[in-house]
Amino acid sequence: MLLIYCPYCEEERSELEFRNAGDAHIVRPANIAEISDEEFEEFFFLRQNPKGLFFERWRHIHGCGRFFNAARDTVSDRFYTTYKAGEPKPDVAAILNGEQDKGAAR
């Protein structure tokens, strides 16, 4: 079971409290009645499915109830970070470098 840090509650809680909501940073077209079938497929059905770094949405459904985003590795299932909805994608390379520096300082 995953342990997930909710950026709103500022607390790490068990996966049981959360509901995964798939690929993050998908923007709903403003003119959805006018877009082509290809664009609708892209928006509605096509999702990232990377082996490695993945940006995904979670909802703290049995907590604050709010959606937030996470950067996770889909091979190790390790969370790099979680961040609030609306914030830009974090720089995961910088997060990893920061950890290395901390390790070196110790």
Added chain:
Amino acid sequence: MRKYSVFAVAREALRGHKGWGPQWASPEPRKDYDVIIIGGGGHGLGAAYYLAKEHGITNVAVLEKGWIGGGNTGRNTTIIRSNYLYEESMDIYEHSLKLWENLSQDLNYNVMYSPRGVMMLSHNIHDQQSFKRHINANRLYGIDNEWLTPEQAKAYCPPLDIAKNARYPINGAALQRRGGTARHDAVAWGYARGASDRGVHIIQNCEVTGIRRDENGRVTGVDTNRGFIGAKKIGVSAAGHSSVLMEMADVRVPLQSQPLQALVSEPLKPIFPCVVMSNSVHAYISQSDKGEFVIGAGTDQYNSYSQTGGLQIITHTLDAICELFPMFRRVKMMRQWGGIVDVTQDRSPIQGITPVPGLFLNAGWGTGGFKATPGSANLFAHLIARGEPHRLAAGLTLDRFRTGRLIDEAAAAAVAH
């Protein structure tokens, strides 16, 4: 290839079993092939077998990054049935079931197909209406499926608790008597042996790292950890890694890869005569010929390639099993594992051409691909050989997510299946 028979067993018994030999060859890869199939599971090996047997295409390689049958083929609960709702699904799963019935004879390899019956439990009025709709659709299409009262279900599967005050009361069941199980490893090995005997190269420990195309966009071959291997046609049949491979050819596919877990108990004497599934409380159970209970759980909710899953998922399933079959409460579980399944939004598979000429896709079998192995392989071989889908798989196209012609088994079953 030496034919397996009672005489072969007798002869080897007299010679101390020294003459059996390997079941399939492990050749060095050629520079190029007519067809490369990526993925050495049941679907891929079977497609190679049928390419050689039915279409006369023997210059074929199956590339497997690990060992054959080591992925989802060796990680499932071996349930076979064809009682799906929509005609597109019934076509391919029934084609598959018919092939299962003679597969051991066809391959000269005992795949232990056991039509012991698959019983799906109904717990509420919604289940009942849904199952009866399935039963009627199946019977109109010539596929066996019948409604059982709780008493009839109990007679068919005595360990079942049908008490009215049970935690998950049972108000009936749908039974497909021709459904059942088969031995998963034997399916991979049988196809590998049959394909190898007809000249197909089975190349293990060979991971594809790129798909090359010429200036017209047509495939020319694959880069692997054993170098470049040329091919006129490429079939991708790689389950949870299908989208990773399709990315190599710049094709985005509507697949999500999720862990799906199963587990087996300690071996017990024969007590469980059939396969029982409950969609509502999410439990699948059957007893293997070794005596272990084979139990299937649900998918984890997140995308992952980790081949492991959360303990809460299998706990949830075991809770349900203990309620449905109170006599199993003290059975010990022996081992657990996870596979990575590729799930489409409508929970129906994708088998068809792709925007890249020469590249064919067989994927999206999700949580129920084992039952489809012979049928899927047979029709995938047809697709690769002819360049267009067989009538029975014509609806499973990749472009249905653009045209909107979905095959919505997700809504029909209200559960991954």
